[in-house]
Amino acid sequence: MLIRGKTGAGANAVDIRIEAGRIVAINAADASLRADLGGESLYVAPGFVDLQINGYAGIDWNDATTPPERIAEAVRKLRATGATALYPTVITGSREHITGCLAALARAMDRYPEVARACPGLHLEGPYISPEDGARGAHPAQHARPPDWNEFRRWQDACGGRIRLLTLAPEWPEALDFIERAARSGVTVALGHTAAAPARIAEAVRAGARMSTHLGNGSHAVLPRHENYIWAQLAEDGLAASFIADGHHLPPYVLKCLLRAKGAERSILVTDAIAAAGLGAGRRRLGDVEVEVSDAGRVSLPGTPYMAGSVLEMHRAVANAVRFAGVQLDEALSMAGPNPAKLMGIDGESGSIQTGRRADLIVFDRDACNLHLQILATVIDGETVYKNVDANQEC
Ligand SMILES: [Zn+2]
Structure with missing residues (x-):
């Protein structure tokens, strides 16, 4: 060819x-x-590598009953957005719920070689995050809890050891030991949904954390102007950072500042898409929740100003990074493919x-x-x- x-x-x-x-x-x-x-x-x-995606085209893998053929359908449909690799993301929930979602994804990867090929690993976002309002974002507070290595091992067992990326909040007393163990086991640890003090961010990096998850989101509405976890993570050269460049999660001028501060080599674009992505504007029922997707791609709970997720697609994220942040096309493409591939250690095979x-x-x-x-x-x-x-x- x-x-x-x-x-x-x-x-x-x-x-x-x-x-x-x-x-x-x-x-x-x-x-x-x-x-x-x-x-x-x-x-x-290079094809796009999405480190954070919760579902697509009406198909939700934070629903443990989603059958393997539907997960395969979502993977196939995502090809139209340029995604050649993705890390299906399971968020905070009960132990049983997370086990079920991870096992359902593993079944789809076992049954369909094309799904296994498209998914180099899974992303577990939570449940070891901050229970504070603001920091926890849309994650349910009652299931936010401290890191528990035995529980995490059981989840790895439930999905054949496929969790390759884990987002946690480093302020839990158990977190530094957990980060060291996870990193040693080959899992990339990211910081997110955190309320940690700047000094704790530095300790987490020394323990082995390597990325900030959707930096600037999953954070309090009001923060101390200098001493806060956003500046601390931005300044930390040991951390790559992912960003949701949909124009809604971060105002364009904020995205511009964040991308410039973190630099083209350490920045990563993610969609953080929910199952409503790929369906266009309108009201969508996702499990028990109804969401409204505007023509501009803003997802909200009907009748409220609250955002309820992203319907971003990676080819649009790349165009937005160029348009909003003034980065070069090559740099934006790197943020969507080679940079995440390198972070996850799959760049020896693909991603360039x-x-x-x-x-x-x-x-x-x-x-x-x-x-x-x-x-x-x-x-x-x-x-x-x-x-x-x-x-x-x-x-
Ligand atoms: Zn999140």
């Missing part, structure tokens, strides 16, 4: 040759050769355009107003798994 495209704004097009699922050669575009995908004026990038790497790639175009990325094709292991049949140039 031959894919042709530019690898960034201002770059010249290259020809990427793929054999047996891997990139075998990268050369300047040769117009005398016929490309199977892409073209001189189009773009090619280099010879020898698996061909997990997207081909896309930018509209005339630079507001959108239009995903034209998604390739996993050198196989075209999504093709946009009605592409247009509208913006």
Whole structure:
């Protein structure tokens, strides 16, 4: 297979040759050769790696009864957004509920090779988070609790050891020991939904924490102006940080400041999407909760100003980062693919355009107003798994 495209704004097009699922050669575009995908004026990038996603297209994996075939359906539909790898995220709940959700995801990965291939691991966000209002976000306070290594081991057993990313609040007395153990076991530990003092953030990093989860969200509405956990995490070079760039969770000017402070190399874009994502505007029933999705993609509880999640898709997050924060297209693409791949240690196989790497790639175009990325094709292991049949140039 031959894919042709530019690898960034201002770059010249290259020809990427793929054999047996891997990139075998990268050369300047040769117009005398016929490309199977892409073209001189189009773009090619590593597929997106979403570290935080709770569901998609009406399919919710924080519901333990969601059958494997529905989880597989969501994974397939996400290809249209450029996602070639995702870490399905299970949030705070009772022990039994979390066990059920993790086991359901593991069953889907066992039954469907394409789901196992798309999901290098699972993200457990909670339940070892702050019970404080504001810091806990939408996580239920009654289930927020201190880290418990034996409980965590049982959850790993329930899903075949697939939890690779864990978000916790480091202020619990048990947290530093827990972070050390988790890191030693190969789990990437992230800080989030926390009310920790700045000194505690530094201790957590020394213990092995490596990322801030959706920095700037899952936080109190009012904070001390200097001594707070947002500044402390921003300044901590040992922490990468993920951001929800939907224009609602962080005002564009805040996203701009956060991305500049954390830097292009340490910033990661996540969708944190809920099951209402991918369905468009309107009222949606998700389990016991009704949410309203506005035309602008803001999710709220009907009749209230309260946000109830995100319906962001990764190709839109990339376009938003460029538009809101003024970062270069190449930098935004890195935040959505290579940076998370590197953090999770899967970059040796995928997550970059280099010879020898698996061909997990997207081909896309930018509209005339630079507001959108239009995903034209998604390739996993050198196989075209999504093709946009009605592409247009509208913006
Ligand atoms: Zn969260």
